[in-house]
Amino acid sequence: MKIKVFLPILFVGLMMSSLLNAQDVSKYGEDPETCAVKLSTYTEFFRQKNIKDAMDSWRWCFINCPEATKNIYIHGTTIVEYFIDNATEDSVREAYVDTLMMVYDNRIKYFDQEGVVLGRKGLAILKYRANDMQGAYETFERSFELLGNGTEYFALKYYMNTASVLFGSEALAKEKIVEIFSKVSSAINYQIENETNEKKKERYIATAEEIKQLFVNSGAADCTAIINVFEPQFEANPQDVELAKEIVALLESGKGDECKLSDLYMNAAVLVYSKEKTSSAAHSIAQGYFKRNDMQNAEKYYNEAIDLEQDNTKKADMYYELGLLYYNLGKNYPAARSAARSALNVDPNYAKAYMLIGKIYAATGGCGETAFEKKSINWLIVDQFIKAKNVTDDEEILKDANELIGRYSSRYPSLEEVFWLNLSEGQTVTIGCWINETTTIRCNK
Numbered sequence: 001m002k003i004k005v006f007l008p009i010l011f012v013g014l015m016m017s018s019l020l021n022a023q024d025v026s027k028y029g030e031d032p033e034t035c036a037v038k039l040s041t042y043t044e045f046f047r048q049k050n051i052k053d054a055m056d057s058w059r060w061c062f063i064n065c066p067e068a069t070k071n072i073y074i075h076g077t078t079i080v081e082y083f084i085d086n087a088t089e090d091s092v093r094e095a096y097v098d099t100l101m102m103v104y105d106n107r108i109k110y111f112d113q114e115g116v117v118l119g120r121k122g123l124a125i126l127k128y129r130a131n132d133m134q135g136a137y138e139t140f141e142r143s144f145e146l147l148g149n150g151t152e153y154f155a156l157k158y159y160m161n162t163a164s165v166l167f168g169s170e171a172l173a174k175e176k177i178v179e180i181f182s183k184v185s186s187a188i189n190y191q192i193e194n195e196t197n198e199k200k201k202e203r204y205i206a207t208a209e210e211i212k213q214l215f216v217n218s219g220a221a222d223c224t225a226i227i228n229v230f231e232p233q234f235e236a237n238p239q240d241v242e243l244a245k246e247i248v249a250l251l252e253s254g255k256g257d258e259c260k261l262s263d264l265y266m267n268a269a270v271l272v273y274s275k276e277k278t279s280s281a282a283h284s285i286a287q288g289y290f291k292r293n294d295m296q297n298a299e300k301y302y303n304e305a306i307d308l309e310q311d312n313t314k315k316a317d318m319y320y321e322l323g324l325l326y327y328n329l330g331k332n333y334p335a336a337r338s339a340a341r342s343a344l345n346v347d348p349n350y351a352k353a354y355m356l357i358g359k360i361y362a363a364t365g366g367c368g369e370t371a372f373e374k375k376s377i378n379w380l381i382v383d384q385f386i387k388a389k390n391v392t393d394d395e396e397i398l399k400d401a402n403e404l405i406g407r408y409s410s411r412y413p414s415l416e417e418v419f420w421l422n423l424s425e426g427q428t429v430t431i432g433c434w435i436n437e438t439t440t441i442r443c444n445k
Contacts, residue, residue: 029065039068046075051082062103066110073107077124084128097128115146119155126158134171137162144183149190153207156184160211164218177220178229181253182246184211216253223259226250231264241275244268252284260288279308283318290321295329312346316353319343323356333360334434351392355401358384362408367433372421378411379439380431412444 028035042057058079061072080100087093104121108114122139125132140159144151151159163180166172188208195201215221230247237243247268251259259265266288273281286301302322309315323339326332337360343353361381368374385401385408392398418424418441427441 027067031064035061035065035068051079054079055083066106070111073103076103100124115143116152118143119152122155122158133162133165137166149187151187153188153191153204156188157207157210160184160214164214167218167220174220174222174225175229177218178225178250181215182250185249186246212253221253223262226259227262227264234264234268241272244271248272257291261291277308279305282308290325293329295325298325316343316347316350319346320350320353320356327356327360333364336360349391351388351394351397354384354388355397358404361435367431367435372413372417375411375413377431378408379442380435380437381408383439410444412442415443415445418443
């Protein structure tokens with residue numbers, strides 16, 4: 001151990017010689033020889049993880065030769081934090097926290113890198129002075145102003161976090177939170193797109209999701225605020241695809257359907273899709289038009305989304321939604337059934353498609369002219385709900401199917417009605433009109 005403690009002395013002469021022969025010795029302070037000794041001493045203790053004994057020599061360097069090496073500040077944060085964490089009195093702890101802030105400030109003063117250092121200082125403020133949310137926010141804000149897309153990922157997240165907290169205490173307006181989210185999201189997405197290291201990229205992707213959740217949960221993800229900020233910009237630049245992408249991302253992060261039903265969202269989404277055709281973009285537009293009761297445009301974009309989609313699960317969902325469009329808006333029951341059957345062609349176990357076909361048959365009001373013929377369609381209706389039950393374990397679908405089976409089976413023709421038409425239970429029959437499908441006779445007993 002003694003060897004380790006006195007080992008730095010062996011190098012003092014060499015270090016002194018190096019310092020004195022340097023062209024610029026001013027950065028080593030008024031006493032470069034002592035600076036060399038103190039640097040070597042604290043550094044050796046630091047390497048041994050003997051933080052307590054490193055303090056005295058480090059403090060001397062911090063005060064007397066602050067320009068000697070950046071390591072004074074890189075190591076300094078670890079050294080000072082050790083004493084903060086081990087302080088037993090509040091006054092002592094606060095004094096060390098003040099020193100830690102000075103470490104960051106002096107690093108900027110003597111070695112620049114203001115943007116990077118401020119990002120780390122902001123984190124230290126949150127850690128040791130959590131009640132100074134305004135100070136942390138302003139520190140992260142300045143870091144972002146200096147670095148933009150180069151801001152470290154954790155600083156981006158905490159910039160959004162501190163802004164959200166201040167919004168919650170009514171210190172920032174909704175529009176400001178929207179603006180910050182927009183800028184921070186753009187920066188983290190830039191980093192994701194340009195990162196080649198997969199582990200780092202995964203970290204950035206996770207951070208992007210955290211940032212999004214901070215915004216959504218802040219209460220500022222308000223359509224009115226987003227639209228107030230971005231609608232004038234989009235009207236002034238209606239062909240700006242990057243701006244349109246930003247608007248789409250913002251409005252998709254909002255709660256409820258209001259955001260995605262706005263004219264701003266639809267216009268921005270259509271512009272993005274016109275330049276970069278993807279199934280997901282077409283699908284989102286189709287859903288928007290569906291909810292706006294725009295049958296023609298919804299049908300157009302559903303078909304485009306289906307044509308572009310390669311994933312069968314997603315394709316089945318889109319066919320199902322197209323069927324709902326025809327069923328709810330168009331009252332075009334043959335087209336609705338065709339879309340539902342297309343979903344089943346893609347995924348034979350798509351229970352919701354069977355449920356939809358059953359509801360389509362129920363909505364026709366029966367095929368035929370006589371009371372018996374009108375009742376006969378209930379066999380087909382129940383068939384579809386039974387098929388749905390047979391291919392799913394989804395409790396909600398099962399509950400709905402059982403309820404509907406009970407309702408429509410009670411509407412079967414009676415045994416007497418079947419008998420007088422010279423028919424019998426279990427016999428196969430075809431239901432005509434546009435349905436043209438076979439089923440078996442059952443009676444309401």
